[in-house]
Amino acid sequence: xxxxxxxxxxxxxxxxxxxxxxxxxxxxxxxxxxxxxxxxxxxxxxxxxxxxxxxxxxxxxxxxxxxxxxxxxxxxxxxxxxxxxxxxxxxxxxxxxxxxxxxxxxxxxxxxxxxxxxxxxxxxxxxxxxxxxxxxxxxxxxxxxxxxxxxxxxxxxxxxxxxxxxxxxxxxxxxxxxxxxxxxxxxxxxxxxxxxxxxxxxxxxxxxxxxxxxxxxxxxxxxxxxxxxxxxxxxxxxxxxxxxxxxxxxxxxxxxxxxxxxxxxxxxxxxxxxxxxxxxxxxxxxxxxxxxxxxxxxxxxxxxxxxxxxxxxxxxxxxxxxxxxxxxxxxxxxxxxxxxxxxxxxxxxxxxxxxxxxxxxxxxxxxxxxxxxxxxxxxxxxxxxxxxxxxxxxxxxxxxxxxxxxxxxxxxx
Numbered sequence: 001x002x003x004x005x006x007x008x009x010x011x012x013x014x015x016x017x018x019x020x021x022x023x024x025x026x027x028x029x030x031x032x033x034x035x036x037x038x039x040x041x042x043x044x045x046x047x048x049x050x051x052x053x054x055x056x057x058x059x060x061x062x063x064x065x066x067x068x069x070x071x072x073x074x075x076x077x078x079x080x081x082x083x084x085x086x087x088x089x090x091x092x093x094x095x096x097x098x099x100x101x102x103x104x105x106x107x108x109x110x111x112x113x114x115x116x117x118x119x120x121x122x123x124x125x126x127x128x129x130x131x132x133x134x135x136x137x138x139x140x141x142x143x144x145x146x147x148x149x150x151x152x153x154x155x156x157x158x159x160x161x162x163x164x165x166x167x168x169x170x171x172x173x174x175x176x177x178x179x180x181x182x183x184x185x186x187x188x189x190x191x192x193x194x195x196x197x198x199x200x201x202x203x204x205x206x207x208x209x210x211x212x213x214x215x216x217x218x219x220x221x222x223x224x225x226x227x228x229x230x231x232x233x234x235x236x237x238x239x240x241x242x243x244x245x246x247x248x249x250x251x252x253x254x255x256x257x258x259x260x261x262x263x264x265x266x267x268x269x270x271x272x273x274x275x276x277x278x279x280x281x282x283x284x285x286x287x288x289x290x291x292x293x294x295x296x297x298x299x300x301x302x303x304x305x306x307x308x309x310x311x312x313x314x315x316x317x318x319x320x321x322x323x324x325x326x327x328x329x330x331x332x333x334x335x336x337x338x339x340x341x342x343x344x345x346x347x348x349x350x351x352x353x354x355x356x357x358x359x360x361x362x363x364x365x366x367x368x369x370x371x372x373x374x375x376x377x378x379x380x381x382x383x384x385x386x387x388x389x390x391x392x393x394x395x396x397x398x399x400x401x402x403x404x405x406x407x408x409x410x411x412x413x
Contacts, residue, residue, distance in 0.1 A: 019138050020147050022188050023131030024154035026094055029185055030127035031158035032165075033101050033120060033178045035268070037066060038243045039162050039261035040171035047171065048110055056247055058110065060366055063243065065114045067360045069121020074356025075211070077126030081133065081348025082209030085194050085202070089130035089348065091186065097123025098182030105175035128155070128335060129352025136339045137195040137347075137408060145288075145336065145404070149279025152332030156271045163265030197409050201344045206411050208345040213412055220342070220412065222399075224350060227338040229396035230292065231358035232365075232389040233299055234328050239362035240369055240382060241306060242267045242321060248306075249317060251378040256314045266318050267325035274329015286404050288337050292330045293397055299327035300390045307379050307386075331355075340403035343412035365389070 014020075037044075041059045050058050073093070081089040100120035107113045128151075135147040166174045207213060214220050241248065242263055249258035274295070282291045302323045311317050339351040365385055372381030 014139055015143060015146055015150065017138070019134055019192055020150060022185070022192055023090070023135050024151045025185055025188070026090060026127050027131055027151050027155035028158035028161070029094065029178065029182045030097070030124050031155040032162045032181065033097055033175075034066075034124055035159040035264055036162040036166065036174055036178060037062065037117065038264045039166045040174060041243075042246070042260060044113070044171045045110075048107070048113065050110065056244065059244075060370070062110075062114055062117050063239070064363050064366065066117040066121040067239075067362050069118040069123075070125045070356040071121075071360035073122035073125025074129070074353040074360070076122070078129060078349035078352030079209040079211065081126070081130050081352055082345055085198060086130045086134045086137075086348055087189070087192060087194050089126040089352070090134070090189055090192070093123050093126030093130070094182050094185060094189075095123070096120075097127075098179045098186075099123075101175050101179035101182065105172040105179070125356045126352060128355050129339075129350075130348060132332075132335045132339050133348045133351045134195055136336065137197045137344070141405065141407060143283075145279055145283050145333075148332045148336045149275060152275045152279070152335075153272055155331075156268045156275055156329075159268035160265050160272070163261050166261055197344050200409075201411055204411070206345050206413075209349050210346075211349065213346060214349070220346075223341050223401070224354070226396040226400045227334070227341065227350070227354045228357050228361070229392045230296075230337070230400070231331070231334045231355065231393075232361055233296055233386070233393050234331055234334070235358050235362055236365055236386050236389045237299065237303065237324050237328050238267070239359075240366060240385065241303070241324065245317075245321065248378060248382070249314075252311050252317070254311065254314060254317060258314065258317060263318065263321045267321045267328070270322040270325025270327075271329045271331070274326040275332050276329075277326075278330045278333050282333055282404065287402060288333050288340075288404055289397060289400060289402050292333055292337075293394065295327055295330040296390060296393050296397070299324065300386065302327050303383075303386045303390075307383050334358075337400070337403050340406050340408060341401060343410050344408065345411045347408070 045055055077089045097120050100116055100123055103116045131151055132148055136144045139147045165177050214224050245263035246258045246260050278291050282288050306320050335355050338354040339347055342350045369381050369385050
């Protein structure tokens with residue numbers, strides 16, 4: 001196997017073009033807000049008067065409200081991205097979640113918090129899919145994997161930034177910072193041009209953003225479901241193992257309490273390395289599927305370590321969180337495959353809805369986890385849910401098409 005040559009200057013300038021940079025910065029702000037709640041969950045709920053015995057159930061309730069917003073927003077922004085254009089989503093989504101972020105910093109009750117997490121979820125749903133769609137369409141096929149890796153890596157840095165901002169400021173001010181960053185980013189987006197591939201399709205008489213084309217065609221529906229299933233292990237780790245790491249630390253018998261915000265930051269620090277490594281490996285091996293298969297298996301290995309290995313000190317626990325994040329670093333490849341599998345007239349719909357359905361899958365996953373917790377305990381329930389997600393992901397990936405060399409200038413008929 002021959003290693004790829006060093007990228008020429010023209011290619012480097014394409015990777016650092018305005019659409020790529022703005023999509024990357026947009027996802028940074030998106031992930032900042034998405035995971036800020038995981039970081040400030042405990043202090044914000046305590047400040048709103050929630051008792052210690054209600055922190056977990058109320059935290060799950062708010063997380064599920066956020067994820068429900070992601071599901072609704074994923075459908076709305078995905079369809080809009082194919083009907084009106086990728087830029088309309090990039091502008092509209094960041095405006096909504098930036099204002100919702102500011103609103104989160106002003107809440108005085110749990111009900112207000114829940115409503116605003118839902119609204120924030122709706123806004124957050126559009127950023128990643130539209131950004132990845134735009135990047136895959138403006139870059140040549142031989143380097144689009146690098147472009148989506150840049151976007152994903154910046155997003156993970158946003159999750160890490162959430163920890164440090166929350167460490168420096170009170171939880172309300174942390175939300176204000178996120179809203180302010182989003183509004184500033186809107187100014188940068190004024191000069192971005194629409195995808196040329198989309199502009200060509202826009203002038204043709206073809207259906208765009210039609211969900212019925214997905215659900216009433218068996219081949220397309222199967223591809224769509226495969227995309228969703230491949231991403232489940234990522235959000236099992238993030239939405240259950242890392243978000244509720246204090247509860248897992250307690251179940252493991254750790255004498256020192258686990259700080260949820262620190263666990264999130266460390267896990268996403270690992271995911272930065274994972275996203276870069278998976279992106280570069282996919283370019284080197286010229287395969288998305290091989291790399292994702294390896295990362296899923298690696299992730300499950302670390303899940304077994306997290307849940308079954310005796311952990312006696314807090315530092316060891318955080319090291320395992322880092323390794324879980326590292327193995328979780330195929331998020332960019334997963335969304336890239338979703339974008340590459342479908343034609344231009346459905347690409348934004350798929351690339352936007354798929355990651356949000358994966359995020360929204362936290363609702364049934366946490367429900368299954370909570371039910372199992374009462375039957376076989378915290379650790380046993382998590383192991384069962386994790387095993388289920390990995391099996392479904394590997395089966396879906398086995399039947400999925402390899403998309404590395406696929407041209408994207410086509411439509412679904």
